[in-house]
Amino acid sequence: MTGNPARQARVASQIQRALVALLRRGVKDPRVGNVTVTAVTVAADLSSATVYVLPFADRGTDAPAMLAGLDSAAGYLRGQLSRELKLRHVPRLQFQLDEQLERAHKLTSLIDHAVADDAARARDQQPEEQEPVTRRPSEE
Numbered sequence: 001m002t003g004n005p006a007r008q009a010r011v012a013s014q015i016q017r018a019l020v021a022l023l024r025r026g027v028k029d030p031r032v033g034n035v036t037v038t039a040v041t042v043a044a045d046l047s048s049a050t051v052y053v054l055p056f057a058d059r060g061t062d063a064p065a066m067l068a069g070l071d072s073a074a075g076y077l078r079g080q081l082s083r084e085l086k087l088r089h090v091p092r093l094q095f096q097l098d099e100q101l102e103r104a105h106k107l108t109s110l111i112d113h114a115v116a117d118d119a120a121r122a123r124d125q126q127p128e129e130q131e132p133v134t135r136r137p138s139e140e
Contacts, residue, residue, distance in 0.1 A: 003044035015049055015091070016040040018084045022077055031062075031069030038098040042091055049091035052098035063097050070095040 019037050034056035042049045055066060074093045082090045 003046060008042045008044065008046070011046060011085075011087070011091070012040040012042045012049065014085050015042070015051075015081060018081055019051060019077065022080050022084075026076070026080060027069075027073045029069040029073055031065045032073065033066065035066065035070070038101070046089065046091055048094060050094050050096055052096055052100075054098050054101065067095050067097060 016037050016039070019040070023032065023035050023037065036054045036056045037051060038054055039052040040049055041052075051070075053066075053070065055063065074095070078090050078093055081087070
């Protein structure tokens, strides 16, 4: 059974916006802290939604503890989403740590390193610049 892709995208967008507000004001679990919701994907039948999150500007946050806190708050969040979005069936929420930003950063640093190595290698392989030979005008 395939769902309506436009509806999936619309529901995912609404869930993301509502979760941002709910996580800021509604979840009191100290394990969660400040969380950034980077993306939400919804299954074709709207039965489940995967919520990708990152700790907000706090690299010291224990990611497994944060995810455990979010998982324990999933039922509460689902109920609040049901009230806010006025959906009859709100998707089951599954939280995952978003690793795309970290992968992109690593890939960018690898590319920068490769470019710098190529530039250094090109400089080393260039022949030394020689003095231009000046010729005397021939006497006619």
